[in-house]
Amino acid sequence: MIKTVLSPIQWAEKACEALMARFEPEQLPPDRFHYHQGVFLSGMEKCWKETRNPKYYEYLKRWVDSQVLEDGRIKKHKPDELDDIQPGVLLFNLYEQTGDERYAKALHYLVPLIKSWKTNPSGGFWHKEHYPNQMWLDGLYMAGPIAVQYGKAFGDSEYFDLMTYQAILMEKHTKDPVTGLLYHGWDETKEASWADPGTGLAPEFWGRAIGWYPVALLEMFEHLPEDHKDKEALAAILQDLLVSLLKYQDSATGLWYQVVDKGHLPDNWLENSCTALYVHAIAKAVRFGYLEPKYLEYAWKGYQGVIDTLKLDDNGHVVIGQICIGTGIGDYAHYIARPTSENDLHGAGAFILMCVEMSLAPRTN
Numbered sequence: 001m002i003k004t005v006l007s008p009i010q011w012a013e014k015a016c017e018a019l020m021a022r023f024e025p026e027q028l029p030p031d032r033f034h035y036h037q038g039v040f041l042s043g044m045e046k047c048w049k050e051t052r053n054p055k056y057y058e059y060l061k062r063w064v065d066s067q068v069l070e071d072g073r074i075k076k077h078k079p080d081e082l083d084d085i086q087p088g089v090l091l092f093n094l095y096e097q098t099g100d101e102r103y104a105k106a107l108h109y110l111v112p113l114i115k116s117w118k119t120n121p122s123g124g125f126w127h128k129e130h131y132p133n134q135m136w137l138d139g140l141y142m143a144g145p146i147a148v149q150y151g152k153a154f155g156d157s158e159y160f161d162l163m164t165y166q167a168i169l170m171e172k173h174t175k176d177p178v179t180g181l182l183y184h185g186w187d188e189t190k191e192a193s194w195a196d197p198g199t200g201l202a203p204e205f206w207g208r209a210i211g212w213y214p215v216a217l218l219e220m221f222e223h224l225p226e227d228h229k230d231k232e233a234l235a236a237i238l239q240d241l242l243v244s245l246l247k248y249q250d251s252a253t254g255l256w257y258q259v260v261d262k263g264h265l266p267d268n269w270l271e272n273s274c275t276a277l278y279v280h281a282i283a284k285a286v287r288f289g290y291l292e293p294k295y296l297e298y299a300w301k302g303y304q305g306v307i308d309t310l311k312l313d314d315n316g317h318v319v320i321g322q323i324c325i326g327t328g329i330g331d332y333a334h335y336i337a338r339p340t341s342e343n344d345l346h347g348a349g350a351f352i353l354m355c356v357e358m359s360l361a362p363r364t365n
Helices: 008-022 035-051 054-067 086-098 101-116 138-153 158-174 207-221 231-246 272-287 293-307 332-336 345-358
Strands: 134-136 185-187
Touching: 008 035, 008 054, 008 345, 035 054, 035 086, 035 345, 054 086, 086 101, 086 138, 101 138, 101 158, 134 138, 134 158, 138 158, 138 207, 158 185, 158 207, 158 231, 207 231, 207 272, 207 345, 231 272, 231 293, 272 293, 272 345, 293 345
Parallel strands: none
Antiparallel strands: 134 185
């Protein structure tokens, strides 16, 4: 176990600095405008807002400026993948801080793509062009927060309705009534190789996919009007999901499993990025008043569980392990066989999101 005792915000800074030491911002992988960088830099932006350390702001600005051209076009991205919409959330703060119109132009290019997005017969967004009719839980994080914030910032309420509809549709079709958990994906046409022939559902509850969904809802709630017609339903969905997750937290470590409901199987393993997302969501839901303060006990247990897995390298930089690499939908064997990585961007991003949120949470005994 690591001997260094730091506060949550100090751990967030350690993670930012470990990645900053490893990559110049222009070199963050992959070489395009993509959610791997977006998640990490979203965490860094939240860390900057708490610490006001200018090096975090300058770092994320350099990455965005390496990707966004003067006329607002994106240098390299895939306009038919939700994953390549998500980093646009970084543009709002940069526009607010600088007044540079290129950031607004980029938002006016990126977000309206959502209005003409391909959908399944029920109106649910395809996750990617080459995955026709497939809705993935991850997709709400990729498009929901940016679209709702855009709707608020630029006075277009159509985005509120569009994204709350996606969230409700997704939960309606992926929620398991027995566990309360959400399956990784749903194909209404039942044509995907993984789709159940009767329901179109993915076969398993994958940890990180479930994590993106409540994190996205809470981001959306920051900008969605309180009196929006779907707000009450979405708040209930958030509460039900987070409470359902609690019974699957490993009592010994505080972590959650790669396949959430199958911790009893010997080849299943404890995974840090899903744990970080759940902790973030539970603590933020308490802070926003959607969960009672008693639930912070689970958040602190999960937080400490992740901290207990950390190592420091020879240069004193934090090493976050037990992170599942990027993963599509598959069966149990598929998820269990996925490699793990250290300090990968979405794992580090999830960790920073967790640590910044826990820095705002009162301690429980």
